Amino acid sequence: MxxxxxxxxxxxxxxxxxxxxxxxxxxxxxxxxxxxxxxxxxxxxxxxxxxxxxxxxxxxxxxxxxxxxxxxxxxxxxxxxxxxxxxxxxxxxxxxxxxxxxxxxxxxxxxxxxxxxxxxxxxxxxxxxxxxxxxxxxxxxxxxxxxxxxxxxxxxxxxxxxxxxxxxxxxxxxxxxxxxxxxxxxxxxxxxxxxxxKQDNLTRLPNLRGFMDIAKRTVRSRRIAIMMIDIDNFKRYNDTFGHLHGDQLLREAGQLLKTAVHEQDYIARYGGEEFIILSHMTDETQLSHYADWLRHNIEDHRFYGDSVAGTTISIGISISRMPGDELRRLIAEADEALYVSKQSGKNRYSFYRADQTQQKNA
CATH class of the missing domain: 1.10.1760 (Arp2/3 complex 21 kDa subunit ARPC3)
Structure with a gap:
């Protein structure tokens, strides 16, 4: 055979x-x-x-x-x-x-x-x-x-x-x-x-783990900017309308920001009502226009259940000094700048300054 x-x-x-x-x-x-x-x-x-x-x-x-x-x-x-x-x-x-x-x-x-x-x-x-x-x-x-x-x-x-x-x-x-x-x-x-x-279940954006993987690789080879974004008065919104409406607000805000960020940039949900953006821009003038663009996209949008537009965001921005900067330090600096924006009246952006003098803009 x-x-x-x-x-x-x-x-x-x-x-x-x-x-x-x-x-x-x-x-x-x-x-x-x-x-x-x-x-x-x-x-x-x-x-x-x-x-x-x-x-x-x-x-x-x-x-x-x-x-x-x-x-x-x-x-x-x-x-x-x-x-x-x-x-x-x-x-x-x-x-x-x-x-x-x-x-x-x-x-x-x-x-x-x-x-x-x-x-x-x-x-x-x-x-x-x-x-x-x-x-x-x-x-x-x-x-x-x-x-x-x-x-x-x-x-x-x-x-x-x-x-x-x-x-x-x-x-x-x-x-x-x-x-x-x-x-x-x-x-x-x-x-x-x-x-x-590596994906946030609520907003369907990348989560912090996915963001960190990409950001670590990027910051090694070039300068970047980190933008921390917080939805203003979110706790009050949650208490007034309930958690289901709060979740819907997060979903809509996440998708709105996703469509507004530049194509080469990367956005993720940081946690709670906060989002984080890795931007390839490092010029302060360009970043100022960018932050204003993001603010107005949120402010002018009528979210589900809202009778009028008016939800706002605050933004903190840090810029790396050189390729290879420590990513966690950049995030911490953007978070400090965000805190300044919140304390200065919200619905604005602030740049991190090493001497703690923050540039504010309403």
Missing amino acids: DFTALTHACTLIALSYMALKIRNLLVIERLQALAVPLLTGAASIVMMLLPLSGDSLFSDLKFAPIVMAGLRFGWLSSLLSTLLPAGYMLLEHKPDWGIEAVQSLLLPAIISSLFHRKEYDSGYAFIRLIDGWSVCAILTVVRVVSHVQLETAQTSLFWLSQLLMLVFSGLAIMALIYMFNDENKIWIVQRKLELEA
Whole structure:
């Protein structure tokens, strides 16, 4: 009994499982761009090294890893993945290696990349099983046409081998796609859990933990400004209208601030009725206009349940002196400036001053 096909399939699945686990360790995209062609090319070479019995109706599955690279990552990764196995075939002095490289490596790379979808790049989309079957079917047609042109007579054994190869390769690709999609489900769940751990449940803004991760990386390389924002008289609002209305006010204020901050800046809920912004501006004049813009967005908005607009915010601002400043000190300074704004009549912004002289603006 010939177990060649089963041996090839099991080896292919084992190699794909190893590649998926290695991929999960590659958190840097540049490493992944290099590792995918290397791992795919190495897997193709391993498939070529497996023995084939002389009477086997199957050919090796060296094209299968190339197909997966094309489906998942597109034309560039799939074409780069052909370099290693093509080079190996050349070094082995295989007869007609060029024709075989085109048929079993280059064509699978091109055809599979045609079925690559842009949404796969995010990692949040699953590869369609029908695309795998389509690639295998097209490759079978190309293989049959090339054989018909080269050979004058075709035996029934030839047609049987092509049919069995289509079924076998299709099932192998299906197994690989299923493995990838199943592993991707786990990856997506992990990312969602990580996102939820860094997201405020009430406002759906990032929480302080998520803010600190980004702010720490940013402050290392450049100067920044920290803006602490507090909703004025929030406790009185809560006592008057109840906690449900208070929660709704926080939600609306958070979303309003989120749409008002500049695209390159980052806002999070600090806690209670306070929000925090990391701004890439460091010029006081620009920050003054920015703070006024945020104040007016809140003041002019009619919140849910309010008969008229009039909710206000106070803002404290600190500016780093140089890249690499201590983030917690900047936050503490912005908090001190916020305190000055609150004590000076609210609905205003203040800059932190080292000599405790604060600039105030109503």
